[in-house]
Amino acid sequence: MLTVSNVTKDYPTPTGPLRILENVSFSMAPGDAAAIMGPSGSGKSTLLYILGALDRPTSGTVTLGGDDPFTLDANALAAFRNRRIGFVFQDHALLPQCSVLENVLVPTLVGAPDSDAPSRAQALLDRVGLGSRLGHRPAQLSGGEKQRVAIARALVRQPQLLLCDEPTGTLDAGSADAVATLLFELHEAQKTVLVVVTHSDVLAARFSVRFHLQQRTLVRR
Ligand SMILES: Nc1ncnc2c1ncn2[C@@H]1O[C@H](COP(=O)(O)OP(=O)(O)OP(=O)(O)O)[C@@H](O)[C@H]1O
Ligand SMILES: [Mg+2]
Numbered sequence: 743m744l745t746v747s748n749v750t751k752d753y754p755t756p757t758g759p760l761r762i763l764e765n766v767s768f769s770m771a772p773g774d775a776a777a778i779m780g781p782s783g784s785g786k787s788t789l790l791y792i793l794g795a796l797d798r799p800t801s802g803t804v805t806l807g808g809d810d811p812f813t814l815d816a817n818a819l820a821a822f823r824n825r826r827i828g829f830v831f832q833d834h835a836l837l838p839q840c841s842v843l844e845n846v847l848v849p850t851l852v853g854a855p856d857s858d859a860p861s862r863a864q865a866l867l868d869r870v871g872l873g874s875r876l877g878h879r880p881a882q883l884s885g886g887e888k889q890r891v892a893i894a895r896a897l898v899r900q901p902q903l904l905l906c907d908e909p910t911g912t913l914d915a916g917s918a919d920a921v922a923t924l925l926f927e928l929h930e931a932q933k934t935v936l937v938v939v940t941h942s943d944v945l946a947a948r949f950s951v952r953f954h955l956q957q958r959t960l961v962r963r
Pocket of ligand 2: 786787907
């Protein structure tokens with residue numbers, strides 16, 4: 743269960759705090775999927791970063807499976823993110839010097855040895871249609887292929903929460919559709935909580951729950 747209670751976020755600026763989010767509250771159960779929409783600058787990425795424990799709320803709480811990551815010390819927080827949250831960024835953020843397989847394995851290199859990781863990574867890469875590209879570098883992949891590697895990397899730790907910031911924003915309509923289909927299939931298979939930020943009405947229409955960020959609050963449509 744992901745539970746967000748009264749999350750408010752202010753950024754400090756020279757002229758005083760700038761409020762981006764105010765009393766955002768919602769909850770999602772395992773297997774739930776939601777899209778977050780809203781104009782540029784409305785705070786979608788800010789909210790996603792807070793859900794991903796990459797940034798702290800000014801006030802309010804976020805819990806995943808009953809645990810509040812913001813009460814943890816730095817090491818425990820890093821482990822929490824690594825084990826329980828997968829993040830897909832708009833620009834894939836793959837390591838250019840690493841192969842496709844190595845990129846997917848990166849999250850498994852920290853913490854306790856994870857001997858099943860290579861077979862899970864291979865299975866995920868097969869699943870996303872890149873089983874024959876394991877040794878390719880990111881520069882040797884198409885945009886949609888890179889995004890599929892990023893999705894495999896986000897899922898290799900079998901996270902409870904999968905967060906995607908405009909995962910199809912840089913793709914043509916056909917590739918965007920294929921990546922979205924894959925995302926839903928993997929989400930269904932792993933029963934994650936899935937939250938996707940998107941500007942695309944086509945992608946948002948595929949979600950049963952759609953939120954809009956407007957005037958600093960989240961409104962369900
Ligand atoms: N570190 C920061 N310090 C001050 N203001 C910030 C900081 N980060 C973001 N902001 C401001 O917060 C607002 C929300 O930014 P955010 O990146 O969350 O928007 P967004 O909804 O994701 O927009 P886009 O659709 O363009 O990606 C913006 O007005 C931005 O200028
Ligand atoms: Mg953004």
